[in-house]
Amino acid sequence: MLLVTSIIAVVLTGMFIKLSLAVISLRRKNKVGLGTGGHEDLERAIRAQGNFAEYVPFGLILIACLELNGAPWWLVAGPGVALIIGRAIHAKGIHTPPPDFSKRVLGMKFTFYTLMTLMVLNLGWTIYKMIG
Structure with missing residues (x-):
């Protein structure tokens, strides 16, 4: 069973829905059906959602x-x-005007280091299980 993964997936899905609703809201506000229409706030929201x-x-x-x-x-x-922390920091940094690039960078560092850690953990755990 994937009990821990399920909880993490629920939280991340909630975050994605929030980012998506921000894009929808800005599209309606700015009357833009596709693309950004030159609106910086919409571009930031789209990239926050896309990056996620x-x-x-x-x-x-x-x-x-x-x-x-x-x-x-x-x-x-x-x-x-x-x-979760990395994605939250990144979204806050890119979505809040003006963009806070220090938070955006910190969020990406959290994300990259987490992905690299997961690579090492998966490889290490797999080898451990195969040998042990």
Whole structure:
């Protein structure tokens, strides 16, 4: 069962819905059906949503693999929480005008380090299970 992954996926999905609703709201406000219409706030919202959609699936897949392979809950939950934190910081940094690039960079660092950690954990745990 993927109990820890499920909780992490629920939180991340809620965050994605919030980002998506922000895009929809700005599209309505600015009367833009496709693209940004030259509106900087809409462009930021679209990129916050897009960036989230680009990185989160890899994290969830690696988290699920780790849990499916029998890693302890805390080894699964730790990177999951880090991914949530990284995505929240990034979204706040890119979405709040004017863009706070220090938060955006910090959010991406959290995200990249989490993905790299998940790569190492998955590889290490798999080798450990194969040998042990």
